[in-house]
Amino acid sequence: MHMKFSFLPKVLLCLGLSGVFAMAQETVESVRRQIKSVEAETAREKSMHEAEKKRHAEFVEVGRKKVQNLSAQNKSLKAEIDSLNVELKKISAARAKTNGSIRYFENRKTKYADSLATVIDSLVPFFESDFPYRTDEAVKNIQEIASMLHKGLIETDDALNRTMEVFYDRIRLGYTTEVWKGFLQVDARNVAGTYLRYGAVASIFVSNDGNDVLFLTRNGLGYSWKNVSEDLTMRTILKDVMKVAEGKTAPRLVTIPVSFPKEAN
Incomplete structure (x- = not known):
């Protein structure tokens, strides 16, 4: 009995140690898993960091190239502006x-x-x-x-x-020759009659009743009407001229008096 009693505690001790060992083993495995998880997470974050770092470097490079391009464009634009200013000054001078x-x-x-x-x-x-x-x-x-x-x-x-x-x-x-009806101031009378203009050298007036016959004369002061009512010959000639001009008789050659100033003689 004594021997069985002594063996049992040993067995129990062994079982207890086995349980402790198993628990420890499980704890170690858990720790290892956690470590691996942490390492994996760390590696993932490191990879993400590297990728982010690479993207940042690429962004910086792109930005640098854009800045360089903008700087070149700015220089080119400035040169064009300077050239345009020169042309504008020339144009302004030419315009002035x-x-x-x-x-x-x-x-x-x-x-x-x-x-x-x-x-x-x-x-x-x-x-x-x-x-x-x-x-x-x-x-x-x-x-x-x-x-x-x-x-x-x-x-x-x-x-x-x-x-x-x-x-x-x-x-x-x-x-041109022209015949028209009108009035002429003869002395103090306003006489109705017929005018004849022959070109720009002669003009005749015969009253409707045939009593007043005048032709245009020229003197040093200009033109004036000469009354030939008392000159039977001239009166007959001028009336004959008027009849031919008005078509009251057959067409024929007639004499038209033309007066010139004395200075022209």
């Missing part, structure tokens, strides 16, 4: 020179227009003393042309063309 030339020629143009307006206006006495047919209209046109040119309402070319047109109208009078 052009503006100066424009102002110069504009002033010359204005002075020329004023001088031409004065010359055109000086033609008024010439038209006033011209053959007395629509002279008031010609004078008015000349004065309007001069006034419009002086005010800058028309160009010099236009003014010259208009002035020449007035001259042409007067010249065309020399190639």
